[in-house]
Amino acid sequence: MKLSALIPLGIFAVLAVFLYKGLELKPREVPSPFIGKPVPEFTLPKLMVDGKTISPNDLKGKVWMLNVFASWCVSCRAEHDVLTRFIKAEKVPVLGLNYKDQPKDAKEWLAALGNPYQHIAVDLEGSVGIDLGVYGVPETFVIDKQGIIRHKQTGPVFDETVRNDLLPLILKLREEKS
Amino acid sequence: MIPEIGHFALVLALVVAIVQSIFPMVGAATNNLQWIAMAKPTARAQFVLLAVSFACLTAAFLESDFSVLYVANNSNTFMPTVYKVSAVWGAHEGSLLLWVLILSVWAWLVSVFSKGISSVMLARVLSVMGMIGVGFLLFMLLTSNPFDRQFPIPLQGKTLNPLLQDPGLAIHPPMLYMGYVGFSVAFAFAIAAMLGGKLDAAWARWARPWTNLAWVFLTIGIALGSWWAYYELGWGGWWFWDPVENASLLPWLVGTALIHSLAVSEKRAAFKSWTILLAILAFSLSLLGTFLVRSGVLTSVHAFASDPERGRFILIFLGLVVGSSLILYAIRAPKMRSTGKFTVISREMGLLINNVALIAMTATVLLGTLYPLFIDALGMGKISVGPPYFNTIALPLGLVLFSAMGFGLFLRWKKDSKERVFAKVRWVLLFALLIGFLVPILFMEHFDWKAAIGVALASWVSLTALLWVQEQGRSPFKLPLSIWGAAIAHIGMAVTVAGISLTSAYSTEKDVRLERGQEYQMSGYSFLFNGVKEVKGPNYIAQQGEVVVTRDGVEITTLHPEKRNYGPGTMPMTEAGIDGGILRDLFIALGEPLGKDAWSVRLYHKPVVSWIWIGAGLMGLGGLLAAFDKRYRRVRRHLAEKKVVDQAALEADATGALAKHEVAANQTGIAKDNEAPA
Numbered sequence: 001m002k003l004s005a006l007i008p009l010g011i012f013a014v015l016a017v018f019l020y021k022g023l024e025l026k027p028r029e030v031p032s033p034f035i036g037k038p039v040p041e042f043t044l045p046k047l048m049v050d051g052k053t054i055s056p057n058d059l060k061g062k063v064w065m066l067n068v069f070a071s072w073c074v075s076c077r078a079e080h081d082v083l084t085r086f087i088k089a090e091k092v093p094v095l096g097l098n099y100k101d102q103p104k105d106a107k108e109w110l111a112a113l114g115n116p117y118q119h120i121a122v123d124l125e126g127s128v129g130i131d132l133g134v135y136g137v138p139e140t141f142v143i144d145k146q147g148i149i150r151h152k153q154t155g156p157v158f159d160e161t162v163r164n165d166l167l168p169l170i171l172k173l174r175e176e177k178s
Numbered sequence: 179m180i181p182e183i184g185h186f187a188l189v190l191a192l193v194v195a196i197v198q199s200i201f202p203m204v205g206a207a208t209n210n211l212q213w214i215a216m217a218k219p220t221a222r223a224q225f226v227l228l229a230v231s232f233a234c235l236t237a238a239f240l241e242s243d244f245s246v247l248y249v250a251n252n253s254n255t256f257m258p259t260v261y262k263v264s265a266v267w268g269a270h271e272g273s274l275l276l277w278v279l280i281l282s283v284w285a286w287l288v289s290v291f292s293k294g295i296s297s298v299m300l301a302r303v304l305s306v307m308g309m310i311g312v313g314f315l316l317f318m319l320l321t322s323n324p325f326d327r328q329f330p331i332p333l334q335g336k337t338l339n340p341l342l343q344d345p346g347l348a349i350h351p352p353m354l355y356m357g358y359v360g361f362s363v364a365f366a367f368a369i370a371a372m373l374g375g376k377l378d379a380a381w382a383r384w385a386r387p388w389t390n391l392a393w394v395f396l397t398i399g400i401a402l403g404s405w406w407a408y409y410e411l412g413w414g415g416w417w418f419w420d421p422v423e424n425a426s427l428l429p430w431l432v433g434t435a436l437i438h439s440l441a442v443s444e445k446r447a448a449f450k451s452w453t454i455l456l457a458i459l460a461f462s463l464s465l466l467g468t469f470l471v472r473s474g475v476l477t478s479v480h481a482f483a484s485d486p487e488r489g490r491f492i493l494i495f496l497g498l499v500v501g502s503s504l505i506l507y508a509i510r511a512p513k514m515r516s517t518g519k520f521t522v523i524s525r526e527m528g529l530l531i532n533n534v535a536l537i538a539m540t541a542t543v544l545l546g547t548l549y550p551l552f553i554d555a556l557g558m559g560k561i562s563v564g565p566p567y568f569n570t571i572a573l574p575l576g577l578v579l580f581s582a583m584g585f586g587l588f589l590r591w592k593k594d595s596k597e598r599v600f601a602k603v604r605w606v607l608l609f610a611l612l613i614g615f616l617v618p619i620l621f622m623e624h625f626d627w628k629a630a631i632g633v634a635l636a637s638w639v640s641l642t643a644l645l646w647v648q649e650q651g652r653s654p655f656k657l658p659l660s661i662w663g664a665a666i667a668h669i670g671m672a673v674t675v676a677g678i679s680l681t682s683a684y685s686t687e688k689d690v691r692l693e694r695g696q697e698y699q700m701s702g703y704s705f706l707f708n709g710v711k712e713v714k715g716p717n718y719i720a721q722q723g724e725v726v727v728t729r730d731g732v733e734i735t736t737l738h739p740e741k742r743n744y745g746p747g748t749m750p751m752t753e754a755g756i757d758g759g760i761l762r763d764l765f766i767a768l769g770e771p772l773g774k775d776a777w778s779v780r781l782y783h784k785p786v787v788s789w790i791w792i793g794a795g796l797m798g799l800g801g802l803l804a805a806f807d808k809r810y811r812r813v814r815r816h817l818a819e820k821k822v823v824d825q826a827a828l829e830a831d832a833t834g835a836l837a838k839h840e841v842a843a844n845q846t847g848i849a850k851d852n853e854a855p856a
């Protein structure tokens with residue numbers, strides 16, 4: 001038997017090992033295809049101010065974050081403290097997208113834990129969430145001065161995430177021309 | 179009762195498949211004629227049983243029998259009949275049933291159109307196809323039975339994924355599966371040839387029309403999927419390098435390589451082990467595609483039903499099929515001597531370039547598709563590989579491939595001279611370059627290098643194909659179908675390349691906010707937005723916009739882009755308004771309401787985008803013509819006469835004599851067909 005005839009088998013064996021490992025991974029955590037795309041257009045009512053609406057256009061020209069949260073979401077509670085500290089320290093404007101939540105519950109939740117958001121949009125039906133390709137709550141998007149999504153964090157924000165991903169990126173984006 | 183009949187037929191099909199895979203194979207090894215003869219009837223019985231099973235599931239859908247879990251999960255009484263039928267293969271369980279049904283259709287076809295094939299070969303081929311059937315039937319019965327009942331019976335069902343409620347997508351999966359599964363025929367021939375130890379030109383000749391047919395279905399299936407993505411997803415794109423799209427492209431690329439390499443194996447007795455490997459690869463990648471779609475190891479817009487448990491089963495099956503065939507290959511490959519010698523300038527070399535380029539593309543796409551998985555599995559984080567990667571590598575390879583395509587047709591087997599070929603094509607080459615530069619200058623608003631190169635290549639490929647037909651020196655109506663097939667498929671590829679280059683370079687896209695009565699100018703067209711009203715469909719409510727398109731004051735058309743809502747638990751669907759044409763598409767998608775009468779509206783002007791799919795249609799036509807070339811049938815008749823002798827030889831247990839007969843038959847075949855195209 002020639003050794004070269006075994007090459008295809010060898011390649012396949014390596015591939016099979018990876019595919020098998022792949023079964024135990026969570027591919028849903030792969031970054032979304034929306035990165036590099038403009039933030040979808042939307043206009044939603046504000047949570048805290050009755051009768052006012054908010055749209056991504058209102059934040060144009062700034063580096064900002066969009067944080068998808070809900071009072072029913074346990075991981076949001078987990079990230080809330082980290083997120084608040086980060087927002088205060090770095091003065092990042094954050095639009096909170098209150099996702100499929102009752103406004104009353106959301107207000108109570110924020111009253112209890114504190115409100116780090118500059119604006120909060122009410123996405124009662126979750127339709128904006130769909131446009132953003134939200135898999136689950138919480139998710140955090142970093143958006144540059146042109147309104148382009150540059151980063152997406154699926155799942156809660158930890159100190160480590162802030163240090164390694166969010167902060168360096170935001171500092172870099174602030175250097176870019178608007 | 180009907181679902182039980184369907185379930186029972188499925189179990190019987192499994193039993194028959196087991197018989198089909200064991201007896202003919204053992205019979206072929208031990209020269210047991212009765213066992214060999216079992217191949218045909220079992221393959222046909224398998225087809226009948228699966229057809230019954232499939233009919234039962236379809237009946238359950240038509241009757242809205244919600245006691246069947248799969249029916250309740252994927253249909254409701256409001257759905258139009260056509261989507262009740264397409265819902266049969268709209269989700270995991272049913273699409274598997276369609277998969278095995280199609281496998282049995284192919285096996286049945288092989289059993290019917292097998293006149294010239296020796297019965298031993300046929301027994302092995304059908305047995306291999308039976309083994310594949312056993313795997314999938316077991317998979318279905320153990321993990322994903324479409325006939326599972328539920329109690330209590332719900333009064334109303336859920337709905338078919340609204341993305342799939344579309345005429346284009348109703349036929350996309352069957353086409354794609356015909357292609358995927360069709361490669362199992364070439365695969366089975368390759369395995370049978372290796373088992374028999376006779377790796378002469380015979381297996382290549384038999385496998386050729388089948389490979390062509392499978393390739394035709396796959397081409398059409400991919401084109402339908404891409405067309406659907408274009409008008410249904412509302413992004414105006416036609417290819418996203420999504421893992422599942424890639425999964426269908428991989429067997430297509432290898433299949434294209436296989437079609438060309440089979441020609442060399444048949445005509446020149448070269449590339450022997452390589453062709454066998456390609457046949458294994460094409461089907462393995464089809465299986466891999468099934469695994470990727472069904473297991474959810476990669477994120478994709480297509481991962482409709484993903485379940486790691488099912489993934490594990492398919493992976494084990496994949497391992498068995500691919501692993502055992504590659505082991506067989508490793509044992510047999512050293513014995514395959516390619517006797518046909520050739521020089522640097524020869525048709526063999528042209529086809530070698532074709533194969534190398536296509537396989538390099540396959541490797542690129544495969545790597546890009548699985549790379550996120552590798553990185554993740556190694557604990558190095560999560561990444562996604564985007565279009566830039568695929569485009570950077572695929573485009574230069576395409577350049578090599580298409581440049582070679584024009585020369586390839588004119589090259590002679592074995593040995594040719596540069597000067598001879600160049601003398602034939604130099605004017606075409608010059609003319610193609612001229613067209614490439616003039617089209618962007620004369621017809622487009624600005625010059626784009628990539629578009630110019632694309633158009634030049636497309637002109638080059640199509641003009642050489644036409645010149646080649648003319649060169650044959652016979653009346654076009656008397657040419658063999660395979661000549662026409664090759665020419666038309668090459669022209670189709672050219673049309674697609676031209677469409678891709680021009681539409682990528684010159685599309686205009688605008689996301690605008692429009693109020694009722696507002697007008698917007700783009701690419702010489704004026705779009706008047708007449709607001710949005712609510713319309714009711716059979717099983718959805720839609721926000722329907724009205725946009726009147728005018729050019730220089732003349733009304734062109736009125737488009738009605740929609741946003742459809744199929745009820746709770748589903749995503750809203752975009753139904754773009756498209757005014758299609760040969761030279762350009764106008765594409766309008768409705769975005770979000772922006773308060774009062776204002777909406778965000780997405781407008782696209784896409785020149786010659788339809789050429790992408792017209793080209794695919796031509797490629798399909800070309801493949802079809804080539805598959806039905808008289809040559810294959812003639813050879814079959816020719817061999818059929820020998821068959822009587824073969825039988826006698828077999829009974830005398832003289833395999834050597836049999837082999838000699840086939841070699842002799844092939845040699846006459848080669849002599850006769852030397853002038854015919856690859």
